[in-house]
Amino acid sequence: GRPVRRPAHFADAGMTVLRGPEGIWCRCDGGPHGFLSIAAHAHADALSVEVRHDGVDVLADPGTFCYHGQPEWRRYFRSTLGHNTLELDGADQSVSGGPFLWTRHARSRVLVADPTGALDGGTARWCAEHDGYPGSVHRRRVELTAASRQLRVVDTVRGPRRAARLAFHLGPAIAADLSGNRAVLTWTREGESCSAVLDLPGQLSWRAHRGETDPPLGWYSPGFGRKEPATALVGTGFADGTEEFTTVLRFHG
Structure with a gap:
């Protein structure tokens, strides 16, 4: 039976x-960090989260791009900042020991x-947490509500005050104002104009990055060895364990 x-x-x-x-x-990711040790x-x-609307990547996973020979790009596409999640103290959640090794x-x-x-x-709901930053726990709640066509993402950090960067990477077809x-998001699908509004946490200072190279930020890889500029919205500030960072994505009818 199907x-x-x-x-x-x-x-x-x-x-x-x-x-x-x-x-x-x-798609919400609360899984283990890779396979075996x-x-x-x-x-x-x-x-991290990914969001699609009628098959179009709105909030995208930027991909992989390369494995060997370009260590700066390998680091970027594996990094916490390179995904739709929260970075603390300018460091990755897990500690890399090389291009194919994680030591923590x-x-x-x-x-x-x-x-x-x-x-x-x-309303569909998901909640998960991780302990990748010693002394702190990052918890994320995600709610998708049918009536309002709205996705709500709430981030909290238990622990001491730490520098924070929250990133949302847009798909390559998405323009952002x-x-x-x-941020007002616009794109075209099969000749029709589509739009959404992304309300970002007001406690953070927001900038749009696209196609930056020193260091890399604002890139999407559609396949191995290929990359193209895409907009990344990054908010900077502090997480002190007393407030919530709430992001709301509303799709227009």
């Missing part, structure tokens, strides 16, 4: 897919996985 609905929570992998109306899709092909992307792994655990609520007209902590 299930009525496609599976949406893969416990062993720590992957949860929140599906909503009209092709809204969000060296986690060779892992990226430092704990609690962030440990993640999924606390809530209720991925189907939006398909029934309600950033003003303060609000």
Whole structure:
């Protein structure tokens, strides 16, 4: 018997897919940091999210690009800042010992996985946390609400005051007009104009980065050996354990 609905929570992998109306899709990553002790092909992307609308990458995973010979690019595409998650103190969540080695792994655990609520007209929910920064715990809650076509991401950090950077990488087809902590996103699909509004945490100072090389920031790799500029929205500030960073993505009808 084929299930009525496609599976949406893969416990062993720590992957949860929140599906909503009209092709809204969000993948949440609360899985282990790679495979076995060296986690060779892992990226430092704990609690990252991807969002698609009718198959178009709105919040994208930037990909891999290369394995050998270009260490700066290898580091960028594996880094925490290179994914849709929160970086503390300018460091990756897991510690790299080389291009195919990690010497300390962030440990993640999924606390809530209720991925189907939006398909029934309600809200799909996911929550997970990781301990990749010694002395602190990063927890992220994600909610996808059908009626408002809205995705809410809430980040909290338990522990001492630390420098923070929160990144959201847009897909290569997405244009962004950033003003303060609000970005208007636009793209075209099959000749039709689409748009969304991304309200970013006001406690952070936001900048748009695209195609920067020193150091790399704002890139997307559609396949091995290929990369192209894409917009990355990065907020800088501090996480002191007393406040929430709330991001809301609203799709227009």
